[in-house]
Amino acid sequence: MDMELKKVGDLEFPPRKVWMKTYGCQMNYHDSERILSHLSNLNFTATAEQSEADLVIFNTCAVRDLANQKFYSHLGETKKLKTHPDINPETGMKKDVIVAAGGCIAQTEGKDLITKYKQLDFAFGTDVIDNIGEMVYRAYAGEKKFSVTSWDRSENYSIETKITQGSPQAYVNIIKGCDKFCSYCIVPFTRGREKSRRLTEIVTDVKRLVEYSGVQEIMLLGQNVNSFGKDNNESLAQLILELDQINGLERLRYTTSHPYDVTDELIAAHAQAKKLVNHLHLPVQSGSNTVLQRMLREYTVEHYLTLLEKMRKANPEMIITTDIIAGFPNETEEEHLETMKLLDLAQYDFIYGYTFSQRKGTKAARMSDVLTDDIRLRRLREIQDKQLFIQGKIRQEMIGKNYRILVEDKGINKGITKWTGRTSCNRIVHFEPLTLEQDYKWHWVDVEITSATALSTQGRFVRDHGKRPL
Numbered sequence: 001m002d003m004e005l006k007k008v009g010d011l012e013f014p015p016r017k018v019w020m021k022t023y024g025c026q027m028n029y030h031d032s033e034r035i036l037s038h039l040s041n042l043n044f045t046a047t048a049e050q051s052e053a054d055l056v057i058f059n060t061c062a063v064r065d066l067a068n069q070k071f072y073s074h075l076g077e078t079k080k081l082k083t084h085p086d087i088n089p090e091t092g093m094k095k096d097v098i099v100a101a102g103g104c105i106a107q108t109e110g111k112d113l114i115t116k117y118k119q120l121d122f123a124f125g126t127d128v129i130d131n132i133g134e135m136v137y138r139a140y141a142g143e144k145k146f147s148v149t150s151w152d153r154s155e156n157y158s159i160e161t162k163i164t165q166g167s168p169q170a171y172v173n174i175i176k177g178c179d180k181f182c183s184y185c186i187v188p189f190t191r192g193r194e195k196s197r198r199l200t201e202i203v204t205d206v207k208r209l210v211e212y213s214g215v216q217e218i219m220l221l222g223q224n225v226n227s228f229g230k231d232n233n234e235s236l237a238q239l240i241l242e243l244d245q246i247n248g249l250e251r252l253r254y255t256t257s258h259p260y261d262v263t264d265e266l267i268a269a270h271a272q273a274k275k276l277v278n279h280l281h282l283p284v285q286s287g288s289n290t291v292l293q294r295m296l297r298e299y300t301v302e303h304y305l306t307l308l309e310k311m312r313k314a315n316p317e318m319i320i321t322t323d324i325i326a327g328f329p330n331e332t333e334e335e336h337l338e339t340m341k342l343l344d345l346a347q348y349d350f351i352y353g354y355t356f357s358q359r360k361g362t363k364a365a366r367m368s369d370v371l372t373d374d375i376r377l378r379r380l381r382e383i384q385d386k387q388l389f390i391q392g393k394i395r396q397e398m399i400g401k402n403y404r405i406l407v408e409d410k411g412i413n414k415g416i417t418k419w420t421g422r423t424s425c426n427r428i429v430h431f432e433p434l435t436l437e438q439d440y441k442w443h444w445v446d447v448e449i450t451s452a453t454a455l456s457t458q459g460r461f462v463r464d465h466g467k468r469p470l
């Protein structure tokens with residue numbers, strides 16, 4: 001059998017397949033891409049079929065109970081991979097499937113996981129992603145049942161962005177960790193302390209992505225992205241203005257912001273930077289000052305609304321989205337109604353709503369709580385119903401206007417083929433192609449909006465600019 005071996009250290013690596021499942025936020029997806037990129041150096045290629053895999057990796061999320069449960073159930077299913085080893089058709093060898101868990105659950109529970117789950121060979125945390133090659137090497141050298149969850153203690157945070165997808169969109173991590181310790185949130189425990197990359201390193205990194213990898217749209221990432229640079233006397237606004245100068249870069253996004261760290265300088269950047277999109281995701285969590293205090297969010301509803309006003313003044317096209325938690329411990333009906341009122345005042349384009357989920361180790365988990373799951377769910381439904389009404393009305397205003405979208409994919413619904421892309425303000429638009437043969441993937445296309453509801457926006461094809469906008 002024709003098989004190209006790759007010698008790494010004392011071991012030979014035949015071509016192998018890795019199957020990876022990612023849960024959670026963009027940061028985890030960014031990490032997964034790094035993992036795949038490192039594994040390609042050990043002769044791995046990705047597969048979408050778990051049954052074909054030699055290496056199975058879960059990149060886990062701990063933010064809410066649901067994400068945890070999904071992972072545990074998927075991990076349970078991997079037992080059968082271990083008990084029925086197959087023959088690898090490419091190597092002709094018996095497959096020794098290695099199963100690993102990384103990410104946020106593994107960071108805090110790595111040791112327990114490998115003890116409890118027999119099929120799990122190793123666990124690794126969020127700050128050792130770049131050592132994945134070494135860990136896989138150890139596993140293939142015969143070492144099993146280890147957990148690596150150490151924190152990187154070096155003073156500087158320095159990386160080069162890795163991409164594997166060949167798409168014009170890329171995540172660029174600019175700050176890791178979170179120092180905010182909101183009382184409900186597990187992230188500061190799973191991602192450690194804040195550490196920023198240096199501004200010049202990021203600019204060089206983005207220039208390289210644009211020049212050599214055809215990247216046109218960048219999402220700057222951080223758990224608290226607008227804390228960027230505090231440790232180095234630099235700022236997100238400065239970074240945005242520098243990146244705005246890069247020829248060939250078309251769109252710049254950033255997520256996720258904390259209202260406490262939105263400065264006037266950042267608001268001004270939204271007026272100045274031409275490539276910065278007309279969208280800001282600014283999680284509010286609650287419309288009640290007393291709940292915000294118990295959440296340790298460090299701002300008031302009034303301050304938050306002033307920020308929205310300033311943003312919309314700096315850029316009248318600005319679209320705002322948010323996150324809301326329904327049923328924080330002991331939230332009263334009045335406090336819940338204050339959140340409902342905020343929806344009217346803020347006029348969000350979209351919200352991510354969650355019921356409060358108790359996370360072990362957080363301050364909120366130690367609060368006594370009178371609310372039931374039913375109350376939380378009912379409040380979340382009320383929030384979502386009201387928001388759908390508001391956003392339906394906002395979206396109606398798009399009808400008749402032209403938008404430029406970056407086309408991502410196509411789908412067939414009830415026999416009709418439609419392509420889908422995103423506007424600068426991050427709204428998804430579907431449109432029918434002129435001919436079925438036309439391939440619009442990663443094209444910049446102008447569309448005129450023909451209909452819009454709270455959940456779906458349809459457009460009419462106007463003009464195709466190809467893979468580079470005119």
Ligand code: SAM
Nearest residue numbers: 184185223224256283323324325354355356357
């Ligand atoms: N750093 C961002 C911020 O400050 O908004 C996002 C952090 S978290 C990954 C994304 C969202 O999950 C949060 O904005 C919050 O709404 C939600 N979340 C976090 N912890 C939660 C919990 N214990 N229960 C319910 N929702 C939670």
Ligand code: SF4
Nearest residue numbers: 178180181182185187
């Ligand atoms: Fe969690 Fe708060 Fe940090 Fe966001 S800012 S990651 S909600 S602790």
Ligand code: F3S
Nearest residue numbers: 024025061062063104
């Ligand atoms: Fe989840 Fe970790 Fe992200 S807890 S939301 S994967 S930072």
